[in-house]
Amino acid sequence: MVKQINIADAKNYVDQEVKIGVWLTDKRSSGKIAFLQLRDGTAFFQGVVLKNEVSEETFTTAKGLHQEASFWITGTIHKDDRSHFGYEIQVSDIEVIDDSEGYPIGNKEHGIDFLLDERHLWLRSRRPFAIMHIRNEIIKASYDFFNDNGFIKMDSPIFTGTAPEGTTELFHTEYFDTDAYLSQSGQLYAEAGAMAYGKVFTFGPTFRAEKSKTRRHLTEFWMIEPEMAFMHQEQSLEVQENYVAYLVQRVIDNCAYDLKLIDRDIETLKKYTKTPYPKITYDKAIEMLQGAGMDVKWGDDFGSPEESYLSEQFEQPVFILNYPKEIKSFYMLPDPDDDRLFVCADLLAPEGYGEIIGGSERETDYDKLEEVVKAKGLNPEDYSWYLDLRKYGSVPHSGFGMGLERAITWICHLDHLREAIPFPRMINRLRP
Helix, strand or coil: CCCCCCCHHHHHHHEEEEEEEEEEEEEEECCCCCEEEEECCCCEEEEEEHHHCCHHHHHHHHHHHHCCCEEEEEEEEECCCCCCCEEEEEEEEEEECCCCCCCCCCCCCCCCHHHCHHHHHCCCCCHHHHHHHHHHHHHHHHHHHHHHCCCEEEECCCEECCCCCCCCCEEEECCCCCEECCCCHHHHHHHHHHHHCCCCEEEEEEEECCCCCCCCCCCEEEEEEEECCCCCCCHHHHHHHHHHHHHHHHHHCCHHHHHHHHHCCCHHHHHHHCCCEEEEEEHHHHHHHHCCCCCCCCCCCHHHHHHHHHHHHCCCCEEEEEEEEHHCCEEECCCCEEEECCEEEEEEEECEEEEEEEEEEEEHHHHHHHHHHHCCCCCCHHHHHHHHHCCCCCEEEEEEEEEEHHHHHHHHHCCCCCHHCCCCCCCCEEEC
């Protein structure tokens, strides 16, 4: 009996006859040869149908297939050094499952709005196929990194009655007879977890009602947020850079085929696996930006142009340390050497991609934290449970959050976050 395999396993069956369930992505014929471009969800490769080697019915079927038709092929695997994949199949038989006519995404250039309207179908194409495989590897690698380093996974709620960074950019909803918001971050709950289990990480969807149309913003995205008890900021920075370097190395090791499909240079990525990463202060960043003629003053937050410029000045990801209090969140620890600053850091990805991680050491003093909550115009009663963490055995603790889609966008060298998630949600897009 002929063995049924996946395209990805073809390397293990060279010169053997196999059967594969496939879809047709493209075809061309040249006299007595038909070339079928095939996919099965694991990889893409070519099927070659020789008229003199198959029945007349099989050759006619091959020439008549439409894009995205589904069928079984039987044939023999051969090496193909000319392709990204490295193997092809010489087809001996075709069994059509379902034909497909009028597939809307042709083998030509399409506008991005059209492709996003057809995202449910565009996912089948080579570029999104590769990006989603890399996304999957980054998710797997994240679990492996944190599990191997003594963290436990803790799930934070999607509905929340409090906001880590204020409510102005949250999606509001009614929760029976009270106000609720879609989660902006799992951090506050992760801090509770760290006080119970030492080291935890949350990983889930987060929501920001930012009316932004930049290439770096989505209204729904995924965040990885570790929180660590008995840890100061310097130790947290080491965890962050080791984590990012680990992710890049895993992609290099396990996604070489996918990186080829999107033309991402592996040699460039290798530079990002070397740690430690460079670190500069916020003050130094201001000096660099002003030296470049940018209209920025001390106390300003950095937007995409500033972060892009700074990240382009380094060949590795770079930490920007200790931002002014006015532009960061209430829960951060004040800098003991400069009361204007928080002990915090953003990690900017190179090649102009800007922030992918934000983190800080957390305020541990109950009275000081309560004072800041009030100063920010927040209701202390809403944060009573969070303040309790400073009442019963408070310890130094630090944490950070990495935006999954921002990391993918940088690692894959994409132009926009919308390609880094299966179904992007933006200010002007809720479908499909």
